[in-house]
Amino acid sequence: MSDLFAPAALGPITLRNRVIKAATFEGRTPRAEVTDDLIEFHREVAAGGVGMTTVAYCAVAPGGRTDRHQLWMRPEVVAGLRALTDAVHVEGAAASAQIGHAGPVANAASNRAPALAPSRLFSPLGMRPMHVPDEAEIRALVTAHAEAARLAEQAGFDAVEIHFGHNYLVSSFLSPLLNRRTDRYGGSTLNRARLAREIACAVGEAVGGRLAVTAKLNMEDGVRGGLTVPEALQVACRLEDDGALDALTLTAGSSLLNPMLLFHGDAPRREFAKTLPGPARWGMRVVGPVFLKEYPYREAYLLDRARQFRRELTMPLALLGGITNLDTMTTARAEGFEFVAMARALLREPDLLHRIRSDAETRSVCIHCNQCMPTIYSRTRCIYRPDRSPRPIGADREDL
Template identity: 75%
Template sequence: MSDIFEPARLGPITLRNRVIKSATFEGRTPDALVTDDLIEYHRAPAAGGVGMTTVAYCAVAPGGRTDRHQIWMRPDAVPGLRRLADAVHAEGAAVSAQIGHAGPVANAASNRSPALAPTRLFSPLSMKMMHRPDAAALREVVQAHADAAGYAEQAGFDAVEIHFGHNYLVSAFFSPLLNRRRDEYGGSLRNRARLARDIAMAVRDRVGDRLAVTAKLNMDDGVAPGLHIEESLQIGRWLQDDDALDALELTAGSSLLNPMYLFRGDAPRRSFARAFPPPLGWGMRLAGPFLRAYPYQEAFLLDMARQFRQELTMPLILLGGITSRETMDLARSEGFEFVAMARALLRQPDLINRIQANDRPRSLCTHCNECMPTIYSRTHCVLTRDRVAG
């Protein structure tokens, strides 16, 4: 077993170590374009020792954003993304763009564009019905992912991560709860997985072996009767057989229906309610009890992820509760090629350098999750001094 801090291959690229800063929306793009503040957000963990940082969320279309402030991939975005890539590369790290379509998690009122869902659903964000795309519109979504990957390549990025999780559009198609279609994109699991497989192949065809291509895949939605692990394992097998991806990052939960299933620890209900204007804020106060809290523990997704490691031979990235050298070494001993982390790096961007210098430094992240509501303004750890734009 190689050390977590030794260089490692991810498809066609080599990372200086096996630690990836996972994608968490930064809230630092008020005009849907890269800012100096966003560059610093990613430069800091790169200087702090990660092998690769992931920019989120790079929507493939204007209507694919959770709100209009997020980057969407287009020619105007390339110069700023290139500056970001150059800053990360100067610190010795690689950079990935998380590309995807928010689907039912998109705010149609903010985006001024209809939200998409596998079947017509009511959106509490926009207070409107969502749009059900037909087969031709879904082919446009596939093409938009390929185009987004092309823009990432133009900007000098090393990798793209396709978002197949959290009940964003592709993940919503997986779900038997959200996908009630009776065409070639609904019904059987093979049909529900069609959009994901088409997107992965289109992205690979666009970037060839010039970029690494990964996907963030839900293992379980944490909602009945959503996607469960047995079906997700089969999707993983199909994605492996298609040979379009260099690795899978394993995740869980639904941003639409059960967000705390991924973010273990405290549920910041009051802070979420304060983050939204009326009437949505009032709704959040009423819905607060439904933001179920799950206790935090290190490597909290490992039990589910083990089943993927047993079934698949492709490289896997373990996410969830990775804050110490011991947990990183555990992941390697279990056969996971990479680990991904986010909240601990938000508190301490230099945590990886600290761990390399001393095997047993304590992460200062308290798992209060008060950082989560800050994504609607400017993502930051509320326990640090980094609270205003630099």
Template identity: 80%
Template sequence: MNPPEVFAPAALGPIILRNRVIKAATFEGRTPDALVTDDLIAFHREQAAGGVAMTTVAYCAVAPGGRTDRHQIWMRPEAVPGLRKLTDAVHAEGAAVCAQIGHAGPVANAASNGVAALAPSRIFSPLGMRFTKVPDATELRQIIAAHAEAARLAERSGFDAVEIHFGHNYLVSAFLSPLLNRRTDGYGGSTAKRARLAREIACAVREAVGDRLAVTAKLNTEDGVPGGLTVPESLQVAVWLEADGACDALELTAGSSLLNPMLLFHGDAPRRAFAKVLPPPARWGFRIAGRVFLKQYPYREAYLLERARQFRRELSMPLILLGGVTDLDTMRLAMAEGFDFVAMGRALLREPNLLHRIRSDPGTRSACTHCNECMPSIYTKTRCVFRPEQQAEPIRQVQIDLGTPTRRSE
């Protein structure tokens, strides 16, 4: 059987995408008041106009304390009008739009949010410079319900899909980690118990939106730290998620925002740039521990493929390949390997119109050099630093018409 064409329409659960390329979630840093701005809309409109099938809005936290800092959007009724304006803008360019929902857990900045960061077990978080809070069973039920409500709000806002964040040692990923989860209750211990929160959230989200939205999950294949989640354990979690039937696809990722972020990115480790933008005392600590925190992984195309292949062999559900997808050859390789979609991040920050260039000339190569200088830009406005025209754009709050929103015609 011939592999599917990259630029042919494809089904993702209940929706049809115009091709098989998804703009991956890359925190935009364009919501200073935790609400949509014109700048955020322009960012996603540009991605949609560039030809992707679907762009992912990141990050839509399910609770105020679930943000990595207080500037991020959290899903509440006040956010719906601005989100609706964003989804309408993306739809006008012919693309679908996905909301990445989740709880940052130990990756949340407690000092910025003004509430304690959550983790399955008590740890010291260098992000907020304080210890995390351990949620009990009642609080976990509230978090599950918050994911379901966030999904309902995403539907009200006109989104076509939601992506649940199960990666990078955010809250659910931290529960999956044997290193971070030392609980002895029903949510800790065995792999099955550590996977319970992920499965309950996925099922709650699916129940909330039915078959009206596509539901995907971003799942760590491994944490990349001693004692963390490993590929065999993650594969078992994926098998359970598939059996539950709540997810239309899994996007496979890797690494820990707490302990090993470069496993996700590969390429140059931007230690100097990070040291410049971090406030003291984090800056001083980073100068000492930066080499340990930001490890060096040489870049190569499809660098997460070897791990992802193991999931493709064991699962029948659709899978999204992430990591080092920058040209048509790699996209076609992913399709030939049995992946249903590919997700692109940094290459589209560098060139939002890259897909149009590839369609015009299949031999096109991305201008992204994988320097990863875009990573520290999350503290000002996520961008490719080699696109200076983005740096001068003011962040303006959206002026919202508070009339009754209308749904996009099918």
């Protein structure tokens, strides 16, 4: 326990411990603006004892959001984000901004902007074809990531996490299933990794060693023809060689095709269907068993895959997935992972870390039902935890 809760270096910054609140889209930014509700969400987690909390999702462009009420990085939100980072710092924790572009996961209808994909795909959310960016547009996306990192620095963040997972834009470029390009951004694994490497280097250069720069990287997509562990290892090795990243958080699954690989546990198909408009609700009932597969929950369920990355890489790694109790955190440290990342357990108990420090026998009461998942667009929360906060404007929107 003393090692887990001792200060730890993450690039140019020092965290008070090795536990990171993983990114979970908060659903608390109606009109794509920072709210007191969002600030309190992260302040409470910081007060609960984590070393760093991650604000998600900070899109690099308005069309890069999963819906138009999601936050996107622009000068107008810097003051609100500064209030958030100040509140987190008062509680003794660091703050990270997760930046990225949702790509094929973006809701084109809600954003009123085309979703992007590496190759021609049809958007089931926007009910229209996705736009395939040319090389000039790709360069603009790289620049947008760098500018988002600069704005994060102005807002007082200690770190930025670049989203390279879950078949968001960069992850879709990594996928041989989704990326059928014939230019230098398609074909071989190294070509498909080009966008990830360019963005990582651009973000690293933008913040100049003043902020920690991390990335959330898929170890595999979990779909036939998608990114595999051996390919992801090649990508990770190149990212390490480039030297722009201070750590990787290892993840898996596809928000587009197989989201439950990331979560494990119960698949809340009926609850998800209720959040959707009529036709989409019917569609979810039809494809739900295929789209929302069930993977039995177990502690550290991504560890077997992550071990392969730990053997090949020397850079710091954060283990994600089923990290809820002290013994699991201790196992992760013993296996060589510098950090652990938690999410759902902290939705149920924001003060879980403090209680574990006080009593090593403390067990998380999260039951891995995943009923929190359908709440992400109305206000992310554990449905079993009393919540007396006011609901934000825009909750339960029909356009989602």
